Amino acid sequence: MAITGLRIGPEDMSVGPEDMSVGREHTNEIGNAYDLHEVHPLQPLLPLLAQPLAHIADESAHMMVVTDADGWVLWREGNPDAATRREVHVYSEESLMRVLHVQSRSAAPIIDPDTDRVLGCVDISAVDLSGTARSPHPATVALVCATAKLAETQLALRMHERDERLRRRYEALGGHPGILLSQTGRVLSGDPLGTLGERLPLPAPGERMILRDGRFVLLEPFSDGYLLRAAPPTSAPASAPTHLRLHGFLGEGSPTALVGEHRLPLSLRHAEILALLALHPSGLNAEQLSFHLYGDAGNPVTIRVEIHRLRAELGDTIGARPYRLTSPIEADFLELRGLLANSDPASLARVYAGPLLPRSESPEIRRERDEFEVQVRTCLLLRGSPDDLWAYAQTSGGREDFEVLQRLATSLPATDHRAAAAQARLRA
Template identity: 30%
Template sequence: MDCSLAARLLKGVRAATLSGQQPQILPRPVIGESWNRMLRSGVDPDRDVRSGLLSMDEVEERRQSSVLLEILPVLREALVTVADAAQHIMVVSDADGRVLWREGSAAVLHKADRLGFELGADWSEETVGTNGVGTPLVTRRPVQVFSAEHFVGSLHTWTCTGAPITDPRDGRLIGVVDVSGPLETMHPATLSLVGTVAQLAEARLRERHAAALDRLRAVAAPVLARIGGRAVAVDVQGWTAAVTGMQPVDRIALPKSLSELSELSDGRAWVPTLGMCAVAPLPGGWLLRPDGPDGAAEPLGGTRVVLDVSRPRHWSVTVTDGTRSWSHELSPRHAELLYLLALHRPRGRSASGLAEDMFGDPTRTVTVRAEMSRVRRYLGSLLGHRPYRFHEEAELEVVLPQSPADLLPHSVAPGVLRSRSAPPH
């Protein structure tokens, strides 16, 4: 591949796009969509507007509090030697796009400094435009950005390939691993390599989580053996380690007040799917003992559900029932499903209808039913089934982005694409 020729062609494509003309060669969809986001948000293509660098104390604080620290050895082992040999650097950012680690070729590190690709720098899309850190944070998939595919002109001498890393324990986006270097060092296979390494890192987190649950189970088992009635031992994310007297589930939604230890002065807390519970700490988790025999009550009139899909990287559902309120951060798939259900309120949507909305294939009902089963574990009776629907007595609010084109930018679900292309109301 002639990198110089490719760079010149891309500059022509970019120049035509920015001037409002139709380029003879269209940018790749992931790049074109990112450029459109930048144009809508007002990012200056001729000058990136950098926010201040974090101090080294702030960088270190973020490092020590990040789950990324657990998987840094995996990333180093797989990428640093390769990056150094190929005149690249490995960069790891957090979910805000802040650069927390950089390693690799000393010469390339110096070049990165001149571009502002420094420790503590903000490389989110809204700050420096289309790039291999910020764009994967938005799209939730690996992205390679070559030369003039960068929206901001000062980055056209650069190529970067990044992949998002998700915490499998709660579906939360925790950061991006990126391999970057001068444009002439670009190799198409880097995209596959970086994506595979991100998956290996996530697999390491799953292994560590399974081991932690095993340890919690060993502690909880003798405690549960002495307890009469209903009880469940969960870790701090709500994953079930052991249960007695109850239907076992993989995970229980925990209110923020429980995870933040702010409601335990009397040893009691309200848990969305269980109701009021006696709560006792366990090493690495909690012992929950529901008060009633039947768990949480059906939702009553006055329950309010807010589905927030307004931001590109963070989606949530918040339930308020009287004086009690709790929130749950949504995975990309669950954000899509709940948004699609909201479109079909109050009648709801069958499994085959949701499969068509999600995949363009009404026969993929097994996948839809499995995901909806997981959603109902934290929303409980707020979601009905046959067809799937929001409870008719609950007030539902959907918080959308200002522009329909910014709706769930990671999604390729046909139902979401239709909404994204619809004119604003």
């Protein structure tokens, strides 16, 4: 029995097509919320899940529910006393609503082996209207896990069958022209040494991209997947990849991006996004970027809007699926990271103008900022000359650093103005 227009979540949930359009991008693409179960990747597996579990759910006064990743019900079966057609509630003592404490629930996610994303959820509920169903039966946890694993196994089998069909078509071409990718970017053939990894971010069809070994390739549709073929050589200067240079990300400077000859002043939010993409060269999706910028309070929709604005300014230097920097990049904080790996105190003191984006409240930027600060300070205290320490003492982190100032006051001649300045700061 397929049920759509019904959602399992922490809030009160009602049935009705008028509620389905809010915040549901893929529902809008389908056109009708009640057709959701017909196009979902789990739909072919619903009979398989129903056969072993439907009679158990009915005889034990349980209800089994299969949802998509957002909690919308794809299929429901079980005892009719466990729920109505209008509402589904999560009963347990952990619920925020006291009225829901008469039902216990166990659930397990179904992970797509192709994309590693959550496709949906298997949920089993036990209800006792006398109010004594305080905890789930010990077998229910194992039951939902086994059911979810059954679905994942079937998905993996179907994925391998698709991959094998695609490989046979690829081998029929002869000579293995190019690199064979699945629709989701998994490398299936053409990379015998495994230098490309298991998955590649997919550019738009016909778009040039650079592989790890420096080769330029083009993405072409092929059957149910893609081929990466060598890009034709070109001598036109305009075809060379545009360099992206990021300046002013360390210290109190104003962050700017230089694309070719175009200089773009950056807002703090755009500087944060570019810094995160530079620090994660394999790319981040909207949800990951949102979490790195805002934590749990993030909204991926906001990220998509900001990326759209950035791409309008920076052009094809930002790729999609996932979001990533597609151009060769130079940045002061990336240079600093390289210098830290080499433990070169003189160069560190020259490059380190201060903390990474000091006004940023992004959790990920703060983590990177603190790591840079600790590593730079430690390296300079262990190996830095008085000149190096004095340069660090001009940054916001080193201006009142007691240990750095004390080292300067004792290592420099008393006639050196830097020793006097360090003594003054220590007294203050």
